Amino acid sequence: MNKEKEIEEQKSYINKVKEMNKGKDLKYTILTMGCQLNENDSEKICGMAEEMGYTKTQNQKDADLAIFNTCCVRENAEDKLFGKLGELKKLKEQKGIIIAIGGCMMQEKHIIDKIKESYPFVDIVFGTHTLHKFPEDLYKSIQEKRKIEDVIDIDGEIYEGLPIKRDSNIKASVTIMNGCNNFCSYCIVPYVRGRERSRNPRDIINEVRELAKQGYKEITLLGQNVNSYLRVEKEKNIEFEEYEGVNSFATLLTAINKIDGIERIRFVSPHPKDFTDDVIDAIAKCEKVCKLVHLPLQSGNTKVLKEMNRKYTKEQYLNLVEKMKNRIPNLTLSTDIIVGFPGETDEEFEDTLDVVRKVKFEQVYMFIYSRRVGTPGDKMENQVPDDIKHVRFDKLKSLVESQIEENNKKYIGTIQKVLVEGESKNNKEMLTGRTDSNKVVIFEGNKDLINKIINLEIVSEHMWYLKGKEF
Numbered sequence: 407m408n409k410e411k412e413i414e415e416q417k418s419y420i421n422k423v424k425e426m427n428k429g430k431d432l433k434y435t436i437l438t439m440g441c442q443l444n445e446n447d448s449e450k451i452c453g454m455a456e457e458m459g460y461t462k463t464q465n466q467k468d469a470d471l472a473i474f475n476t477c478c479v480r481e482n483a484e485d486k487l488f489g490k491l492g493e494l495k496k497l498k499e500q501k502g503i504i505i506a507i508g509g510c511m512m513q514e515k516h517i518i519d520k521i522k523e524s525y526p527f528v529d530i531v532f533g534t535h536t537l538h539k540f541p542e543d544l545y546k547s548i549q550e551k552r553k554i555e556d557v558i559d560i561d562g563e564i565y566e567g568l569p570i571k572r573d574s575n576i577k578a579s580v581t582i583m584n585g586c587n588n589f590c591s592y593c594i595v596p597y598v599r600g601r602e603r604s605r606n607p608r609d610i611i612n613e614v615r616e617l618a619k620q621g622y623k624e625i626t627l628l629g630q631n632v633n634s635y636l637r638v639e640k641e642k643n644i645e646f647e648e649y650e651g652v653n654s655f656a657t658l659l660t661a662i663n664k665i666d667g668i669e670r671i672r673f674v675s676p677h678p679k680d681f682t683d684d685v686i687d688a689i690a691k692c693e694k695v696c697k698l699v700h701l702p703l704q705s706g707n708t709k710v711l712k713e714m715n716r717k718y719t720k721e722q723y724l725n726l727v728e729k730m731k732n733r734i735p736n737l738t739l740s741t742d743i744i745v746g747f748p749g750e751t752d753e754e755f756e757d758t759l760d761v762v763r764k765v766k767f768e769q770v771y772m773f774i775y776s777r778r779v780g781t782p783g784d785k786m787e788n789q790v791p792d793d794i795k796h797v798r799f800d801k802l803k804s805l806v807e808s809q810i811e812e813n814n815k816k817y818i819g820t821i822q823k824v825l826v827e828g829e830s831k832n833n834k835e836m837l838t839g840r841t842d843s844n845k846v847v848i849f850e851g852n853k854d855l856i857n858k859i860i861n862l863e864i865v866s867e868h869m870w871y872l873k874g875k876e877f
């Protein structure tokens with residue numbers, strides 16, 4: 407069946423479930439684990455659930471349908487899922503709640519086996535390549551009163567036209583590509599999300615235009631490897647329609663920059679090896695593209711980077727940073743770092759600290775290396791003991807925190823353009839927003855300012871946020 411027909415069929419299942427649910431006031435909960443791509447997938451699952459007649463509740467006890475969208479990048483996500491399933495067993499017995507689990511973890515055989523063995527009350531299991539079939543799976547589970555396992559192992563397809571229920575009405579994520587061809591040796595993504603494939607330029611541009619029409623101000627372009635957008639298609643001569651001049655990541659940024667109403671463009675995650683000059687120039691020239699760039703480092707040591715299969719050296723990374731800083735005015739950088747990759751010695755870890763000292767990142771997402779079944783890293787014999795990993799992690803954390811403190815001071819007295827997102831979660835009297843460099847700023851102000859970009863003078867700094875006043 408072609409993809410358009412497949413989506414039409416799923417829409418007919420949406421209507422069938424909606425009909426079954428008529429007048430029943432049914433509710434659903436969703437727990438999303440993992441990255442922004444997973445959050446975007448969850449918005450699609452929520453869109454389908456709501457069209458099928460379910461309304462969202464935060465209270466699990468009220469729910470008739472509990473959905474988990476899982477991630478398998480970190481080991482503790484498994485413990486979290488299994489803990490939650492244990493809690494749901496009672497609700498299953500008391501009121502027959504339907505339990506559906508999807509996402510990356512379901513692409514792993516040992517996880518499915520564990521669910522079948524220890525949590526046989528789970529109704530639906532679906533994978534990353536069958537998310538669009540959630541309506542059909544739910545319908546069959548209810549109608550035929552049987553367990554559904556809908557997981558396939560393919561390179562992956564892109565389906566357009568699924569309903570979506572977004573979490574925010576100010577900021578929206580737009581997936582531009584799926585899958586990954588890089589096979590970093592610690593990462594499970596290529597095995598669970600399949601090969602790299604890009605969405606058509608026309609579909610992306612139209613989605614962003616529609617978001618602008620609905621009043622969204624900030625767009626985040628998502629992909630496992632965003633700056634290789636359309637690369638595989640070109641390399642393999644896979645036909646794609648060039649639309650409004652879009653035939654690469656740089657031209658995509660340029661085209662979205664022209665869309666009226668959109669005021670900020672962000673993207674995650676690029677790969678340093680694919681950071682070509684045209685992308686650097688597009689970031690510099692496009693006034694709406696935020697000047698905070700996320701540039702995953704992972705390790706600052708060339709030998710460890712080679713073992714990680716990252717395809718750049720410490721020097722190449724530092725040269726790239728230098729080039730970007732020279733060409734992009736007001737550039738700030740954030741990064742990801744993994745501590746304790748197999749074989750990493752104390753001296754090699756020092757190289758990571760050295761890069762952090764030199765680059766002075768605005769934000770560092772730090773991770774302790776966690777073994778993932780099925781990856782080359784898991785098979786390496788020289789695993790670093792946990793206590794050493796923790797010592798290194800704490801060292802990195804204190805360096806990063808001292809840099810954040812120092813960096814925050816630079817904001818005091820400056821005027822920052824802040825996109826106002828809403829009331830502060832911790833203090834309803836204050837509003838919260840973010841700078842171009844993604845710093846949280848809280849300030850006193852009128853609620854009319856929500857969803858506007860305003861100038862704030864920064865008056866004080868705190869570890870994780872700044873305080874501002876209207877200027």
Ligand code: SF4
Binds near residue numbers: 586630677
């Ligand atoms: S680039 Fe590397 S870390 Fe990122 S998704 Fe692909 S394999 Fe994983």
